Amino acid sequence: MESGSANEVQAELDSVEAELEVVELQIAELLEKQAGLTSRRKRLLRKLEDACESAGPAGSSSESSGSLSGPAMTKQDLLRYENDDFPWSKEMEKNLKDIFRLLKFRPLQQKAINLSMSGKDLFLVMPTGRGKSLCYQLPAICSEGFTLVVTPLVSLMEDQLMYLKSIDVEAVTLNASSTKEHAKMVLAGMTDAKVPFKLLYVTPEKIAKSKLLMSRLEKAYNAGRLSRVAVDEVHCCSQWGHDFRPDYKLLGILKRQFPKVPLLGLTATATSSVLKDCQKILCVPEPITLTASFNRTNLYYEVRCKDSNSEDSIGDIASLIEERYKDQSGIVYVFSQKDADTVSEHLQKKGINAYPYHANMAPEDKSRVHRKWSTNKIQVVVATVAFGMGIDKSDVRFVIHHTLSKSIENYYQESGRAGRDDKQADCIVYFGFNDIFRISTMVVMENVGQQKLLTMVEYCQNVDRCRRSMMAVHFDEVWDDEGCNGMCDVCRHGNDYITVDATQHAKDVVQIVELASSLDEKLTPLKVTETWMGKGPAKRRKMIQTTTLSRLEVEAVITHLLLQGYLSEDFSFTPYTTYFYLKLGRKASLLKSQSHCVTMKMRRTGLDANVVKVSQVKTKEGKRSGDNTANSSVTKKVKKDL
Numbered sequence: 001m002e003s004g005s006a007n008e009v010q011a012e013l014d015s016v017e018a019e020l021e022v023v024e025l026q027i028a029e030l031l032e033k034q035a036g037l038t039s040r041r042k043r044l045l046r047k048l049e050d051a052c053e054s055a056g057p058a059g060s061s062s063e064s065s066g067s068l069s070g071p072a073m074t075k076q077d078l079l080r081y082e083n084d085d086f087p088w089s090k091e092m093e094k095n096l097k098d099i100f101r102l103l104k105f106r107p108l109q110q111k112a113i114n115l116s117m118s119g120k121d122l123f124l125v126m127p128t129g130r131g132k133s134l135c136y137q138l139p140a141i142c143s144e145g146f147t148l149v150v151t152p153l154v155s156l157m158e159d160q161l162m163y164l165k166s167i168d169v170e171a172v173t174l175n176a177s178s179t180k181e182h183a184k185m186v187l188a189g190m191t192d193a194k195v196p197f198k199l200l201y202v203t204p205e206k207i208a209k210s211k212l213l214m215s216r217l218e219k220a221y222n223a224g225r226l227s228r229v230a231v232d233e234v235h236c237c238s239q240w241g242h243d244f245r246p247d248y249k250l251l252g253i254l255k256r257q258f259p260k261v262p263l264l265g266l267t268a269t270a271t272s273s274v275l276k277d278c279q280k281i282l283c284v285p286e287p288i289t290l291t292a293s294f295n296r297t298n299l300y301y302e303v304r305c306k307d308s309n310s311e312d313s314i315g316d317i318a319s320l321i322e323e324r325y326k327d328q329s330g331i332v333y334v335f336s337q338k339d340a341d342t343v344s345e346h347l348q349k350k351g352i353n354a355y356p357y358h359a360n361m362a363p364e365d366k367s368r369v370h371r372k373w374s375t376n377k378i379q380v381v382v383a384t385v386a387f388g389m390g391i392d393k394s395d396v397r398f399v400i401h402h403t404l405s406k407s408i409e410n411y412y413q414e415s416g417r418a419g420r421d422d423k424q425a426d427c428i429v430y431f432g433f434n435d436i437f438r439i440s441t442m443v444v445m446e447n448v449g450q451q452k453l454l455t456m457v458e459y460c461q462n463v464d465r466c467r468r469s470m471m472a473v474h475f476d477e478v479w480d481d482e483g484c485n486g487m488c489d490v491c492r493h494g495n496d497y498i499t500v501d502a503t504q505h506a507k508d509v510v511q512i513v514e515l516a517s518s519l520d521e522k523l524t525p526l527k528v529t530e531t532w533m534g535k536g537p538a539k540r541r542k543m544i545q546t547t548t549l550s551r552l553e554v555e556a557v558i559t560h561l562l563l564q565g566y567l568s569e570d571f572s573f574t575p576y577t578t579y580f581y582l583k584l585g586r587k588a589s590l591l592k593s594q595s596h597c598v599t600m601k602m603r604r605t606g607l608d609a610n611v612v613k614v615s616q617v618k619t620k621e622g623k624r625s626g627d628n629t630a631n632s633s634v635t636k637k638v639k640k641d642l
């Protein structure tokens, strides 16, 4: 009797605790949603304010309405810097046309130049390839003395020097490989009454280590010849940024020693907290920050499903290149050096002029491939992410990811090498289940590496939100579906997806993982997939519920469970490698409750036969677009499998 009632109480307690957990999770989700909506409201209000303000002056381009901040100036004050009636304006325009051979400024360039010429300290955040360099090159030419440019990579420096030389702008560099004579010439030039160069490029190491350079800069400063300091890739200052460089931490010396010289920090990737950190590190008291919109309206974003167990995707890529991008320049990004070799070999076999590029190639081979591609002698570079910073080819018509990137930020950067000429270009990701775990084991030691990877996976798995809007969140911007103009596969497909009930699937998969853990076993994602599909040992098969879903569907369900927290990652390390296993996630216990329901969205196109397998919760009927190329490989695959 006594123990019976204790059991009852215990059971009730368990059920209350389970219910509480559900409520807590719901609260957490709602709070998250509230935070998202609040910040969205804030941004929209700001946008509205901007729109009302800029309704006045005629001809103000909507593209240039970047967000602005800076304690010392109001928005009204800042507007003035968009004008072209400054003492230097005529000369700037003339040089823009005559020296740089450019027709007009791009959004924010003129404003940035005017602010810097007015002696303001400035952070300029602009997407990659939008023309940040011009914002210090042009002022350098139109100012007395020289501009000091700090750049993280010698190769970036050399590209710039080559370019400046080709347009007859005097620029020099000081880096570890400079000869003694060259260094002497440069150091002497800095204090020359007639400085023989307009730009001096140095690495941060040089500033940190060369006392001689600092003392020359001091002299040049006192003689009024140091006109400006530009810190390129300024996010490298901050540990929170993704390319932290310890020597950038020491650059605060520049503003401390040369307080009157305006500083210009440039980056394509800093969030506001990274910028705050940079401001502190560089000792810039009150910089103005100009942020251009990151929305690249000329890029078409698409995700295609990739069968991890076959090389179909390479065939698909080859056909795309042959049919859609014939004779057009492009990049195929791959995960590893080995992939670079195999994929380029495959493409070559199909008669495509493709070459691999990866970090382990000899430097001269790398620059040969880069050069030939830049001059259109190679059509496609099949590259690892080593093919990155400093790639500046204007007519890249496609960037295809054979493997997803490790984060949305990385994807934005990599895909952003397409369409720099503002003409339409395509960015396509091949999304494969196994790739998730290959990357996962690689980023496991990185701060928030897993979290970032999962947001990239979410981007790929998504079928109902504009791809642009998913990216925008990472740049603290709002790009709505209207701003997309059908330039992503999701917008093109309209509401062509169904919401399915995956509760039973979730229970089945969780049971498999649970059973393994009770037997002290760890299951890789591949093992979970195969076990669920009934490919495990017969004894095990009897203890679990197997599925008749196709492999791609099984993978989609498991990915969904991982993203939703019903499953989570479990790593195991050996000195040689890292293994990835699946374990129960924080939400797994919720599946015990009868009322708990797991839903998931799936693209409808080509998946009609699914509807009989997964019970449909509700259908969102929408316009079916004429373009069905997106997800064509999943279509093909699923049909084959069914």
Ligand SMILES: Nc1ncnc2c1ncn2[C@@H]1O[C@H](COP(=O)(O)OP(=O)(O)OP(=O)(O)O)[C@@H](O)[C@H]1O
Pocket: 102, 103, 104, 105, 106, 109, 126, 127, 128, 129, 130, 131, 132, 133, 134, 267, 268, 390, 392, 394, 420
């Ligand atoms: N006003 C303009 N009109 C047309 N092209 C321009 C203009 N300004 C710059 N460009 C071109 O844009 C290209 C990219 O410029 P730049 O290298 O300065 O980009 P970036 O913003 O520094 O990018 P990254 O972040 O990759 O370093 C260059 O080829 C440059 O000539």
Ligand SMILES: [Mg+2]
Pocket: 132, 133, 232
């Ligand atoms: Mg640059």
Ligand SMILES: [Zn+2]
Pocket: 465, 466, 467, 468, 469, 481, 484, 485, 486, 487, 488, 489, 490, 491, 492
């Ligand atoms: Zn869209």
